[in-house]
Amino acid sequence: MTALAFLSSAVIVLPASAADISDAEALAMVRRHCVSCHAAEPAHPAMKETPKNVVLETVSDLKKHARAIAEQTVASKAMPLGNETEMTETERAALGRWLKAVQ
């Protein structure tokens, strides 16, 4: 019953929540806001190693970590850390829709 309810609501919700940015745009956003720290070799001076081993350098990295990214960036806004890069609400919402669509 619960599964059925979820399925039917997913069918209805999907068009409205479908990604309105491309994979390339999602990756570009993450490169701007996340990759200084979340790289195999972080460029950020404060990061000696990849935080929590979460590398976000490719579209498949983003898909692999989609759920965690959504939690940290859309739901809680814990990331980008200290919002150093001033990620906007519009960007968070667009990334959130993309993450939902690729999960």
Ligand code: HEC
């Ligand atoms: C200034 C460096 C920095 C930037 C920029 C940054 N992060 Fe992080 N991130 C961290 C650190 C440090 C941690 C580990 C936090 C902790 O120990 O709780 C972390 C943890 C995470 C985690 C794992 C959380 C967990 O508890 O498992 C995810 C997912 C994540 N970041 C995603 C992102 C995303 C997506 C962005 C860009 C929108 C981003 N981060 C930008 C430093 C950064």
